[in-house]
Amino acid sequence: MQAIQLHQPASLADAAKLRSGNDDARFLAGGQSLLAAMKLGLNSATDLINLAALPDLAGIKVDGNRIVIGAMTRHADVAANADVKRLIPALAVLAGSIGDRQVRNVGTLGGSIANADPASDYPAAVVGLGATVRTNQREIAADAFFTGLYETALQNGEIITAVSFPVPEKAGYVKFKAPASRFALVGVFVSKGTGGVRVAVTGAAGSVFRAAGVEAALAGNWSAAAAKAVKLSADNLNSDLHATAEYRAHLIPVLASRAVTAAG
Amino acid sequence: MKADGIGARVTRKEDHRFLTGNGQYTDDISLPRQTYAAFVRSPHAHAKINGVDSASAAAMPGVVAIFTGKDIAASGIGGLPCGWLIHSKDGTPMKEPPHHILAVDKARYVGDQVAVVIAETLEQARAAAEAVSVDYDVLPAVVDTATASKAKASVHDAAADNVCYVWGHGDAAAVDKAIASAHHVSSLDIVNNRLAPNAIEPRAANAAYDKSSDSYTLYVSNQNPHVERLLMCAFVLGIPEHKMRVIAPDVGGGFGSKIFLYAEETVLVWASKRVGRPIKWTADRMEAFLSDAHGRDHVTNVQLAMDANGKFTGMKVTTTANVGAYLSTFASSVPTILYATLLAGQYTTPAIYAEVTAVFTNTSPVDAYRGAGRPEATYVVERIVETAARDMKLDPAEIRRRNFITTFPYATPVGLTYDIGDYPACLDKALKLADYAGFPARQAEAKTRGKLRGIGLSSYIEACGLAPSNVAGALGARAGLFEAGEVRVHPTGKVTVFTGSHSHGQGHETTFAQVVADKLGIPIDDVDIQHGDTGKVLFGMGTYGSRSLAVGGSAIFKAVDKVIAKGKKIAAHLLEAADTDIEFKDGVFKVAGTDKNVPFANVALTAYVPHNYPLDKLEPGLNENAFYDPTNFTYPAGTHICEVEVDPDTGKTQIVNFTAVDDFGNIINPMIVEGQVHGGLAQGIGQALLEGCVYDSESGQLLTATYMDYAMPRADDLPNFQVATHVTPCTHNPLGVKGCGEAGAIGSPAALMNAITHAVGVKDIAMPATSERVWRALQGRA
Structure with missing residues (x-):
């Protein structure tokens, strides 16, 4: 068993400093993916920088026509929040569907999107709502944030502080779970708002992506039938033990249509 | 009916403890x-072992010893x-290539044990095991069941075509x-998918050698400690049986996988004398997936001929x-x-x-x-009957009704005689x-919601209560299949039963106590059931094949x-x-036709304080053994x-x-029986809908070696079960019982697959019937 140094920085600046220059350091933002990976020997971090004690990173605020959720806000708190339920119920549903009760009581929004697991739920909401990711250095648009398999636009030492979600006119999320892991075999988030129609897909490829064909169909006709009628190519989708790319390509319009129905 | 006697829903005595x-x-016991x-396991499905270099690992902190196959x-x-000799149809015995407890020349599946590292702590053992260089x-690996006999590679030199027997x-x-x-002849090609057993408690062992008595104690998570002792002592290590005590304490599920004598505990016993200290090993979950004996894995063609x-x-x-x-251990049978x-x-x-052609492959x-x-x-019979x-x-x-056996005893053409x-x-x-009659209406209603509804039957039979020893012996068994029991009445009339x-989940401590309490007319709390220790129990063949109550319970019944x-x-x-004039009823011995009586506890006390006692005719004490075959x-x-x-859009089955x-x-206890049925149904539904070991066809890597990839049934995968019983008492054991532990897992896969194929309108879908497989079947139906 490998020794690990646990750091408890008092400020964002201290946290960033601990990370810079140490390639074997990782931010601990709930640890529901990181700690499991370390236990399996898939991550050999020597230093963990715990973000839990930093002030002002957790919490949910309504700011005009946006909801701003602190990076260290737990999934359970998002799922139960009255403002989220009132203004973006699909986001509350999504947060309440992540992992299991234990995961939701420890895992955080910032930790989830920084990890950028290709089958996790939050990336679908961030991209599907066209949110803005705030860091200790800048603001990053959702479409520019997720860059690949477990990869994001975050630089070394950059720490997510919050995610700002625009309140949509309508939004819905439907997840088709893989039977073993209960991660999304495919998950589809749809929204319609001032920025137009967005359809984000998780679980189906190396990273969350927007399904342009479904977006075009829904932009012309916001209906379950319009979404379902779209045929998608299986190119660039995942084929693995649990599903072929062809099946995933078939599921995306089906789930998009159900998400439209769920959006009301 | 007595409130805690036969037929009562007595809550399980063992549950408070659990x-x-x-x-x-086993893992709770430290000596x-x-x-x-920690075991060094092969990362390859098939590989020649040129050498094992443990020098640097041996120098690591806390390492006590490292042993390889060569040392053994x-x-x-x-x-x-x-444990079972099968002969091919040409009369030749099955191929039995050596199964070394640590691989010597070759590793033959991913997870095969190559070396063992023994250290002061588990962490040190694991760290050093990683440092052993092999x-x-x-x-090339042989993986696929259907084509193994035509593969270019051979798993064993002794079976060049990979065939164990035909x-x-x-x-x-x-x-x-x-x-x-x-x-008409109906025909079907079906696969019975390979399953990992997944007991909640992984296999574990703790072996100790005592120099002063030159004897061993083995704690092991096992279903049959006496069989474990017999096989290990007499057939592998050459330890005299009376110098070995095997204890299988609380065991968290077995499902068959803990019947067998495995390499790990055998290595531990062998090494415990060499290092002079107790050695403990507990499988982690991935080791369990890799090294527990798997189940099923058949490829079958069946043809059923019918008249008009x-x-x-x-x-x-x-x-x-x-x-x-x-x-x-019992693979061949x-x-x-x-x-x-x-x-x-x-x-x-x-x-x-x-x-049946049995084939070797580079798999667990x-x-x-x-x-x-x-x-x-x-699965074969009930799928082909539905197809027919x-x-x-x-x-x-x-069609089932037209073909049912209705007169008993009935001798089948495949060697069994059904008693009733x-x-x-x-x-x-x-x-x-x-409500089978109401199905068409429910199907029509489902259609209005866009759902395809199907119904499937499975009328199963099983042979349990293994087994008449002479019959089993004639069929190749290398062991007897009786059971033993001892009823020890204490001087106060309390009773300890040794079985x-x-x-390991069945509830024997309750069911067996109900039988004894009922027969002796004493409260169930006056009866304790002891099991799982060769140092306490006179002998035993253990628990598998739904045999415990029918065979073990009958032995106890005879002893009572x-x-x-x-x-x-x-x-x-005393009276x-x-x-011949004494009757025994409700815990009281009575002279027939009089009110002269003496309670059971007084008789027990007299047996142990034999002042007024027929010592010339009768031994003191009240303690009886019985063997039941x-x-x-x-x-x-x-x-x-x-x-x-x-759901035709996704292929998902509900x-x-x-x-x-x-x-x-x-x-004996309807609540426990229902629990056994529920658990069995969950496993059968798991097989049909969710579970399945998948090996990479080239590399032989087990791709489903964690719960991220191997789907176990969860509560929300299952409906509320409707379970009921119909009783025809077994004609040949004293309790009239047949066994209930496996029925759920036996009958349910065919019922479920008959229902899914009915809903979809196809002849077959492979198990597990994942959403994608069902969706693909729907695409091909058109």
């Missing part, structure tokens, strides 16, 4: 000067035995004749069974004796022939798993409970009878009456009905109703 975290499992073992071989230790030449059973000529003259009325006239079954890389003998099912099919060994051969047989009904345009219930049963009664009860059966018989003699002396198997049977809704009507003979 639910409050006070169970004592003075404890050390810990140098001490003259042979391999693990197979020089492998990777060889076994035939039944009358081939009669079957060919029936097929040639049939009105749908009456079955002959059945031919051709199966290839994957036994994995080595023959595990599962796809033969425990499989082909059940192919008559509940039907009067007059001619049956089965041919395959052995008995809940049902062991009988789920495979039921569809081919003949007969209602699936009707009432198959139409179980079917009728199930049809009623499932050779082993409880002996206690009562002796008690009558003591009572006769100054003849032995059954005269026949028992034949639990029943009908399961499954109703599903398939089980909307599951009904099981089972005939287990007499029921």
